Each structure stands twice: as C-alpha cells, then as structure tokens.
Amino acid sequence: MTTLADVDLAALQRACAMLAPATAPEALAQALAGVSGVPLRVALVDRGWYEPGGLVDGTGRRITNDLESWAMAECGGDLIALAQKYESAGYYVTRFAGRTIYLTAALGSAPLDFLQIEVDEVHEVLAGRLFDGDRIPDVIDELVNPSDHHSDATALSPPRRQLREARAFAGMRHQLTDEHKGDPRFRRFLAEWAASSAGRAGHFCDHWVLLLTPYLDSDGEHLLEARPLATAAVTYPDLARQRTDAVDYHPAVSLQRVDAEAGYSMAWYFLQIAEHYAPYRCMVDARAEFRAPPQGVRPLAAADAALLDNWVEDPYNFH
Numbered sequence: 055m056t057t058l059a060d061v062d063l064a065a066l067q068r069a070c071a072m073l074a075p076a077t078a079p080e081a082l083a084q085a086l087a088g089v090s091g092v093p094l095r096v097a098l099v100d101r102g103w104y105e106p107g108g109l110v111d112g113t114g115r116r117i118t119n120d121l122e123s124w125a126m127a128e129c130g131g132d133l134i135a136l137a138q139k140y141e142s143a144g145y146y147v148t149r150f151a152g153r154t155i156y157l158t159a160a161l162g163s164a165p166l167d168f169l170q171i172e173v174d175e176v177h178e179v180l181a182g183r184l185f186d187g188d189r190i191p192d193v194i195d196e197l198v199n200p201s202d203h204h205s206d207a208t209a210l211s212p213p214r215r216q217l218r219e220a221r222a223f224a225g226m227r228h229q230l231t232d233e234h235k236g237d238p239r240f241r242r243f244l245a246e247w248a249a250s251s252a253g254r255a256g257h258f259c260d261h262w263v264l265l266l267t268p269y270l271d272s273d274g275e276h277l278l279e280a281r282p283l284a285t286a287a288v289t290y291p292d293l294a295r296q297r298t299d300a301v302d303y304h305p306a307v308s309l310q311r312v313d314a315e316a317g318y319s320m321a322w323y324f325l326q327i328a329e330h331y332a333p334y335r336c337m338v339d340a341r342a343e344f345r346a347p348p349q350g351v352r353p354l355a356a357a358d359a360a361l362l363d364n365w366v367e368d369p370y371n372f373h
Contacts, residue, residue, distance in 0.1 A: 152176030
C-alpha cells in the first residue's frame with residue numbers, strides 16, 4: 055500500500071507551481087497523479103476562503119506582510135492611537151483570497167485507506183482602507199479580518215497554486231480513531247460507514263474528504279479533530295417545515311431523494327450526521343415510515359435499519 059513516505063512532496067509542490075491556475079482542477083489531478091503514482095481524482099473544490107494579509111500604501115509599496123504584528127508593535131493594541139497616527143497615510147489592508155482543491159485516491163478497502171492531497175489556489179487582494187472614515191474597530195481582529203468580502207477586489211498578485219497538505223490516512227489511523235485520542239463521533243461514523251450499504255458499494259473517499267483541525271486537550275496534549283466534508287452538492291429537504299405544514303409529509307420519500315442527488319444509498323443518513331439538517335423528531339418519523347414503507351419508498355437493508363435504530367437510541371452529529 056502507498057504511504058506518505060512513498061510520495062515525493064517536493065515534486066508535488068513543483069507540479070502545483072508549474073501548472074497555471076487557470077487550468078481546470080482535473081488537469082491538476084492528472085498532473086499530480088503522474089507525480090504521486092496513484093490515480094487521483096478531484097473530490098471537492100471548496101467555496102473559497104480568506105486569510106489575513108498585510109498592509110500596502112496607495113502605490114502598492116509593501117508596509118508589512120503581517121498586519122496584526124505591525125499594529126501591535128505600533129500601538130500595543132490601542133487602535134485609537136493607531137488611527138490618529140495613520141488615518142491620513144493612505145494605507146490599505148490586504149488579504150489572501152483562495153480556494154482549496156481536494157484530490158483523493160483509494161489505496162485499500164478500509165474507509166481510511168486513501169490518499170488526500172490539498173492544493174490551494176490563492177492570490178492577494180486589497181481588502182479596503184486601513185481606516186474608513188470615522189469608524190475605528192473595537193479590537194485588532196476586526197482590523198485584520200474585515201467583515202465585508204468583495205469578490206471583485208483588486209488583485210495585488212497573480213493567482214498561484216501551492217501544496218497545502220498530502221496525507222495518507224491509513225498511517226494516521228491510531229491518531230484519529232484511538233479511544234484515548236480520536237473523536238468518538240468520527241470513530242462511530244467510520245464504523246457505521248463500513249457496516250452500511252454505502253460502505254459496501256463504494257469507497258469512503260468517493261464521497262468524503264477529511265478536514266483536520268488541531269487542538270489542545272485538557273491535559274495540554276496536541277490532538278487532531280477529524281470532520282468529514284461531503285463532496286456531493288445536495289439540496290437538503292426542510293423536514294421541520296414539512297412536518298409543521300403536515301401536507302404530504304413523507305420524510306422517507308424526501309430522504310431517498312437525497313440519495314438520488316448524492317448518487318449512493320444511505321447518503322441521507324451520513325449527510326444528516328455530517329450536516330445535521332434534520333431534527334431528531336423527523337428522524338424518528340422517517341424510521342417509522344421506513345419500517346412500513348408507503349408506495350415509492352424502498353425498505354432499508356437490515357444493516358442500514360440497524361444503524362438508524364442505533365441513532366434514534368443514541369443520536370450524534372458533527373454540528
């Protein structure tokens with residue numbers, strides 16, 4: 055089985071940098087597949103993100119690459135003093151605007167047996183004046199992270215692609231699922247996937263990528279929280295409203311439409327756990343309807359029905 059040690063990370067980074075950002079993500083997947091030696095596919099392109107940048111003057115001259123550190127050094131956190139000193143300087147805050155492309159390749163049969171490569175497409179843009187009129191932020195975070203985002207903001211640099219992460223999750227199994235380290239929700243999610251009709255029909259990475267977030271536990275130990283992100287774009291039914299309206303309320307019918315959109319069986323169940331789109335009461339109603347299916351509703355397989363029974367008795371979600 056391929057491990058992270060088998061992947062040339064420097065070669066992946068070079069391939070990312072050489073391929074023009076204007077090319078399609080599928081071309082990126084093909085290029086990196088040639089470097090990594092595994093059949094990568096585009097699993098997900100996120101909706102985009104922003105990160106703090108620096109400070110430039112009206113001519114584009116760089117004042118600092120780290121606005122927060124600069125502001126603290128200049129005023130020690132006193133934003134009124136900072137405004138008095140620089141409100142007429144004509145400085146502009148920058149930020150990095152980007153999106154992340156997730157590429158995956160199955161390496162084995164278990165849910166965590168896959169390679170995930172994350173590539174950022176990023177460029178620096180103007181976020182606005184350092185101080186806008188008489189408005190002075192209350193805290194530095196409001197200065198560094200302006201709340202208004204403009205998709206047509208002036209670009210200060212051409213877009214570039216850079217490798218964010220490459221992970222072979224099989225080698226992280228202990229770290230992510232150990233009883234004393236891993237998130238019990240994630241451990242249960244993987245076990246349920248493997249036991250379900252969804253897990254028997256396809257690989258976990260066909261439908262999910264993993265977002266890992268570092269945190270410190272109560273003992274000061276550095277741990278990772280794993281959260282599944284669905285790769286399918288699905289419209290979730292408003293079961294709570296349907297139940298309140300009580301007009302043609304058939305939750306099982308609505309949930310199996312989710313399966314049709316996602317392209318696999320029991321998608322509605324795992325997406326509910328990941329996104330928490332259906333209230334508990336509606337899940338109970340759905341179980342009752344699956345037990346006595348009306349016309350047009352497929353009965354659940356025994357293993358899938360057992361998962362739903364367990365969830366009703368002991369519900370969990372990631373939100």
